[in-house]
Amino acid sequence: MSKEHPFIPYDPVRFDESELSRRAEEQYRFANRRRSIRDFSEKDIPFEVIQNIVMTAGTAPSGAHREPWTFCVIRSADLKKRIRAAAEAEEYESYSKRMSDQWLEDLKPMGTDWHKPFLEKVPWIIVVFKRAFEYDNGQKHQNYYVNESVGIACGMLINAIHNAGLATLTHTPSPMNFLTKILERPDNERPYLLLPVGYPAGNVKVPDLQRKSFSELAVVFD
Numbered sequence: 539m540s541k542e543h544p545f546i547p548y549d550p551v552r553f554d555e556s557e558l559s560r561r562a563e564e565q566y567r568f569a570n571r572r573r574s575i576r577d578f579s580e581k582d583i584p585f586e587v588i589q590n591i592v593m594t595a596g597t598a599p600s601g602a603h604r605e606p607w608t609f610c611v612i613r614s615a616d617l618k619k620r621i622r623a624a625a626e627a628e629e630y631e632s633y634s635k636r637m638s639d640q641w642l643e644d645l646k647p648m649g650t651d652w653h654k655p656f657l658e659k660v661p662w663i664i665v666v667f668k669r670a671f672e673y674d675n676g677q678k679h680q681n682y683y684v685n686e687s688v689g690i691a692c693g694m695l696i697n698a699i700h701n702a703g704l705a706t707l708t709h710t711p712s713p714m715n716f717l718t719k720i721l722e723r724p725d726n727e728r729p730y731l732l733l734p735v736g737y738p739a740g741n742v743k744v745p746d747l748q749r750k751s752f753s754e755l756a757v758v759f760d
């Protein structure tokens with residue numbers, strides 16, 4: 539804190555201990571119901587919902603609070619069609635040539651292939667771009683911990699989507715530079731993650747995955 543940059547009072551949320559425990563457990567149980575899906579309903583979602591989801595992601599902490607992200611929210615049928623065509627072209631190459639046998643083997647339980655019809659079917663696609671630097675009066679001004687900051691924002695975005703009662707998929711067609719071109723992004727931005735957002739299709743099925751138990755994912759130093 540300094541005279542030039544005075545701090546302001548913080549207004550924390552407070553819960554008593556029983557409420558605290560109840561909320562933490564409830565949040566875990568709710569989070570554990572989230573699954574990535576690849577088959578979406580065409581049912582529309584109001585722009586305001588997408589706006590609040592994206593604003594939630596924008597509350598993420600970031601290096602020096604430089605908020606090094608841009609969220610492209612896409613409903614345009616023409617753009618979705620072009621994104622699907624370009625993504626499928628890259629995925630076709632990946633599945634047929636670029637991915638190792640081990641990788642293809644590891645993906646078998648997910649039941650994926652190069653077809654990505656959901657990219658046209660979903661009401662919204664969010665493409666997250668990371669901003670390596672900003673232009674300040676034509677001068678490059680760098681951002682810090684860009685991958686970490688944008689990764690955290692994406693986690694919060696996924697949680698906000700789930701919390702709203704919607705579904706998504708963390709999709710990373712590789713390479714993703716076609717998104718820079720299609721969405722005409724400036725040269726300080728790089729595509730980071732693509733998320734189709736919608737309601738799950740009726741009777742959608744998901745792989746039978748198990749999550750790590752607490753003792754498998756944590757080490758406690760009491």
Ligand code: IYR
Nearest residue numbers: 629648650651709710711712
């Ligand atoms: N990007 C491809 C392949 C793929 C890779 C991983 I690692 C996954 O967890 C799932 C898919 C695709 O989207 O099909």
